[in-house]
Amino acid sequence: xxxxxxxxxxxxxxxxxxxxxxxxxxxxxxxxxxxxxxxxxxxxxxxxxxxxxxxxxxxxxxxxxxxxxxxxxxxxxxxxxxxxxxxxxxxxxxxxxxxxxxxxxxxxxxxxxxxxxxxxxxxxxxxxxxxxxxxxxxxxxxxxxxxxxxxxxxxxxxxxxxxxxxxxxxxx
Amino acid sequence: xxxxxxxxxxxxxxxxxxxxxxxxxxxxxxxxxxxxxxxxxxxxxxxxxxxxxxxxxxxxxxxxxxxxxxxxxxxxxxxxxxxxxxxxxxxxxxxxxxxxxxxxxxxxxxxxxxxxxxxxxxxxxxxxxxxxxxxxxxxxxxxxxxxxxxxxxxxxxxxxxxxxxxxxxxxxxxxxxxxxxxxxxxxxxxxxxxxxxxxxxxxxxxxxxxxxxxxxxxxxxxxxxxxxxxxxxxxxxxxxxxxxxxxxxxxxxxxxxxxxxxxxxxxxxxxxxxxxxxxxxxxxxxxxxxxxxxxxxxxxxxxxxxxxxxxxxxxxxxxxxxxxxxxxxxx
Numbered sequence: 001x002x003x004x005x006x007x008x009x010x011x012x013x014x015x016x017x018x019x020x021x022x023x024x025x026x027x028x029x030x031x032x033x034x035x036x037x038x039x040x041x042x043x044x045x046x047x048x049x050x051x052x053x054x055x056x057x058x059x060x061x062x063x064x065x066x067x068x069x070x071x072x073x074x075x076x077x078x079x080x081x082x083x084x085x086x087x088x089x090x091x092x093x094x095x096x097x098x099x100x101x102x103x104x105x106x107x108x109x110x111x112x113x114x115x116x117x118x119x120x121x122x123x124x125x126x127x128x129x130x131x132x133x134x135x136x137x138x139x140x141x142x143x144x145x146x147x148x149x150x151x152x153x154x155x156x157x158x159x160x161x162x163x164x165x166x167x168x169x170x171x172x
Numbered sequence: 173x174x175x176x177x178x179x180x181x182x183x184x185x186x187x188x189x190x191x192x193x194x195x196x197x198x199x200x201x202x203x204x205x206x207x208x209x210x211x212x213x214x215x216x217x218x219x220x221x222x223x224x225x226x227x228x229x230x231x232x233x234x235x236x237x238x239x240x241x242x243x244x245x246x247x248x249x250x251x252x253x254x255x256x257x258x259x260x261x262x263x264x265x266x267x268x269x270x271x272x273x274x275x276x277x278x279x280x281x282x283x284x285x286x287x288x289x290x291x292x293x294x295x296x297x298x299x300x301x302x303x304x305x306x307x308x309x310x311x312x313x314x315x316x317x318x319x320x321x322x323x324x325x326x327x328x329x330x331x332x333x334x335x336x337x338x339x340x341x342x343x344x345x346x347x348x349x350x351x352x353x354x355x356x357x358x359x360x361x362x363x364x365x366x367x368x369x370x371x372x373x374x375x376x377x378x379x380x381x382x383x384x385x386x387x388x389x390x391x392x393x394x395x396x397x398x399x400x401x402x403x404x405x406x407x408x409x410x411x412x413x414x415x416x417x418x419x420x421x422x423x424x425x426x427x428x429x430x431x432x433x434x435x436x437x438x439x440x441x442x443x444x445x446x447x448x449x450x451x452x453x454x455x456x457x458x459x460x461x462x463x464x465x466x467x468x469x470x471x472x473x474x475x476x477x478x479x480x481x482x483x484x485x486x487x488x489x490x491x492x493x494x495x496x497x498x499x500x501x502x503x
């Protein structure tokens with residue numbers, strides 16, 4: 001594992017700009033953390049507390065299996081967010097969210113499609129094929145979904161891509 | 173280490189053990205080492221209590237309690253901060269949205285005492301040598317406001333995966349996971365400020381959760397003890413001079429508790445310290461923690477072993493546990 005390079009950081013920052021100006025810098029300051037990655041394709045991205053980063057730098061002889069909070073993967077110029085990446089972004093940004101009611105949230109956490117009737121509000125920029133953050137409360141993203149039809153729509157409108165119910169089904 | 177202590181069971185005790193599915197040798201030992209054997213055996217046959225520990229890294233604790241209460245969960249604050257007894261649950265407490273959001277994790281009350289005994293501080297390098305599934309690691313992260321460096325080891329790949337998942341779910345940025353034996357930690361070439369060693373053990377204290385342990389075989393205890401001794405020696409090597417170790421098990425067997433601590437003091441020069449005042453003053457089910465044993469049969473231990481502590485199911489209303497706080501010499 002290693003800290004991201006300046007070039008990698010610039011790509012990640014550009015991706016996060018869609019959720020608010022300078023989000024990455026604010027994020028790093030608030031959490032006193034930095035981004036780390038591994039040499040792989042795609043590259044996993046981790047938010048690593050500063051003290052842990054210092055320890056990892058001093059211990060190159062034994063690499064951890066994982067470190068910090070897994071935020072997603074960098075694939076070329078695109079970041080694909082993990083559940084925790086989406087959660088952390090959702091705490092700081094209104095962009096890209098679809099708010100659902102209790103029923104929609106419950107179904108989503110079972111990995112089921114969200115019906116248009118369950119949608120309370122959505123980012124106007126959400127288009128068919130785009131990936132949105134699903135939440136019941138504005139600052140608690142429950143996962144990511146793909147838009148199936150113009151929102152809110154009727155019937156299946158959002159297809160789950162990753163939901164926090166995964167932690168029960170497979171997480172351990 | 174000495175041989176496992178064998179206490180001949182009386183005929184009455186054999187009869188009772190046979191009726192209730194316990195090993196008579198274990199029951200005889202418990203009666204010799206701890207007070208109120210009938211009470212202990214009664215407690216061991218009860219369903220285990222369920223506790224949750226709130227995660228300060230993910231949301232306001234009072235808000236979490238409010239939300240769970242609205243959903244019909246009946247919670248009771250325990251004497252340990254952030255830890256609540258789950259008195260009743262309309263559905264599994266481990267399946268709520270709040271659980272999935274990492275606002276709390278399920279951890280027995282006694283288990284939560286080990287990180288508290290360690291008193292971790294921000295900015296420190298802290299080792300968790302047998303970490304999976306991660307409840308104590310998450311607690312350490314919370315106690316240090318996610319600003320320490322926590323290195324967590326577990327040599328079972330599947331358990332290490334669960335550890336990583338739990339750390340992510342709870343929003344921890346300060347932990348590194350090593351899916352390898354803690355023995356590999358020496359390759360890091362680091363000197364830890366503090367180490368938590370919740371050692372693999374015979375698990376006598378968790379019979380309520382795993383009834384198979386009623387039939388524990390004394391012949392297996394020597395292997396547990398050998399591994400524990402190896403891990404204690406490792407912890408001594410990993411700690412910086414003056415560093416602190418909390419050794420914990422969930423067993424009642426003195427061969428895995430007091431014998432280990434006594435040997436660690438003799439062989440490695442550890443000093444046993446008093447537990448923090450919060451734990452010395454703690455009352456569970458209205459009772460203080462039970463002191464460590466200073467004598468078992470013909471074996472006398474360091475007098476300071478009384479500063480170690482037992483959590484006993486029949487006295488404290490939670491699973492059995494043992495804690496000792498050890499300081500590595502400065503020079």
